[in-house]
Amino acid sequence: MSKQTVNKKPAVKKPTAAKPKAKVAPKPKPKAKTTTKPKPKTAPKPKAKVTPKPKPRTKTKPAPEPVVVVDKEVEFPHDMFPWKLVYKDGTEKRTCYFQCEEHRKKHITRYKMTKKDIIFMGYKYE
Helix, strand or coil: CCCCCCCCCCCCCCCCCCCCCCCCCCCCCCCCCCCCCCCCCCCCCCCCCCCCCCCCCCCCCCCCCCCCCCCHHHHHCCCCCCCEEEEEEEEEEEEEEECCCCHHHHHHHHHHCCCCCEEEEEEECC
């Protein structure tokens, strides 16, 4: 018996109306319950202002002050008051003359002067 070849046609599917597949959304997972207390409502804190860093300054030497030679008669106009005190009182420069060193010290302690306030202390006969 001889084999005969059988020509079979490939099966063709008939076109059918395409059904749209419904997209299944993933189910949301239930959130875990927490026991935290609700935060009290407060005003927002003001943010700190950020200032730019200043550039480093180079140190410069101050110009030397000129030396002024003044006559003793002009510097100490009163013969009976040889002690002199020049100090800064607020924005004002004051000059005081004293009979003795104790009076000058008493004045300094009474008005609570510091070293930065005192400009000059001197004695006429130095």
